[in-house]
Amino acid sequence: MANPNRFSLVDPARSPVFYGYVILLVGTLGIWASVPGQTIGVSVFTDPVKDALGLTRNQFSNAYMLGTICSALIIGKAGIWFDRYGARYVAFFAALTLALALLLCSWSVHMSTFAKTLLDSHSWVVPFTLMTVLFFLLRFAGQGVLTMASRNVIMIWFDKNRGKVNSFSSVALSFGFSISPLWLDWLIEGYSWEGAWQILAVGLLLVSLIIFQCYKNKPEDHGLLPDGARSVQEVDRETTRELTHRQFTLEEAKRTRAFWMYALILAFNSFFITGLTFHVVSIFESQGFPKAEAISIFLPCSVVSVSVSTLFNFLSDYVRLKYYLYLMILGGILASLGLLFLSSAVGVPFLIGGIGTLGGFFAVLNAIAWPRFYGRAHLGAITGRVMSFLILASALAPSIFSFCFTTFGSYHFLGYLVLAFLLFLILGSLKANNPQ
DSSP states (O other): OOOTTTTOSOOGGGOSSOTHHHHHHHHHHHHHTTGGGSHHHHGGGHHHHHHHHTOOHHHHHHHHHHHHHHHHHHHHHHHHHHHHHHHHHHHHHHHHHHHHHHHHHHTHHHHHHHHHHHHTOOOTHHHHHHHHHHHHHHIIIIIIIIHHHHHHHHHHTOSTTHHHHHHHHHHHHHHHHHHHHHHHHHHHHHHHHHHHHHHHHHHHHHHHHHHHHHOOSOGGGGTOOGGGOOOGGGOOHHHHHHHOOOOOOHHHHHTSHHHHHHHHHHHHHHHHHHHHHHHHHHHHHTTTOOHHHHHTTHHHHHHHHHHHHHHHHHHTTTSOHHHHHHHHHHHHHHHHHHHHTTTSTTHHHHHHHHHHHHHHHHHHHHHHHHHHHHOSTTHHHHHHHHHHHHHHHHHHHHHHHHHHHHHHSSSHHHHHHHHHHHHHHHHHGGGOOOOO
């Protein structure tokens, strides 16, 4: 890139501290700003928006599912953009697109009414189609591109200390995401759901400006090295060796077993957590628990998740990630057993411990595994493909959970299915070693 600092007033080479720590802060802000495009951010708007549009819960959920699936199908392209144009431009335009999507969402009733008048139709298909398109924009820009670019830029600026910096980012994001439903609901109550989305759109515009000024694609563009090491001119032979891992392309990465095993367990986390979140009240009520007890599990789950991610992010700079892979699979097994034996004394503790363990290791592996295993040169393409798996899994989860319950009368069959899948992952991961 001819001028990596073009149109920016911030020069990393003149920073009094290693600029990677600035990237850590603004990158974490970028991921947190994706909340309106995440499931946890959209779910708060579900009831008021579906009622205003005249959609049933199933119709609204299906629009969300279709929009998410469409996002998953093309998110890999965004990874290629990341490698070609860098985090700065990709994250900037993703934030702008998310702001535009939120603004359009706030006008959805007006657009639906106009389209119905234009087509002389009062069918639910009109608002359904509209929300499918808007959900596609929200999920693609928010959950997909902005999250991927912001997480990757942090990892690119660090090498030996990736685990430590990811520990800080994970803790900040866990608490930020967990409290987001509270302030989103406060916005809706105070300014209506339309006003809340418009306020969020303005906030995303401000974040996009911060991204454009502060995101820097990689330290080498500014005469720096990851972790704040000495300048490129002074780097010694040992440091050079450590920084010149083999750089895998996406196609080369896909030919390694590690890519598929790690991607599948991360996708399993998205599937299980999303499905459980969507149907948590139904799952607990089917076993005789009240709604309040169902909702109450998320706080202890967050505590376990933050504890796991903090400890193991720090240790990841010294420990083989394959051990983490098996611990994450163990968390999935605990969560599955909790789902199967929810009515027993161990059911709820198993579920909380399993979900917390899954979430904690997800925060570690999804950030650290890919640059460690496959290098930084094609990180966007590789993580973009992984992101497509995660988004697709989260899109299918609510429908599969619902199908198992309506077909078999309980969620037990689903518990057996996921246990079988986890057994496959255990066997498949025996040779899932670091390809470096």
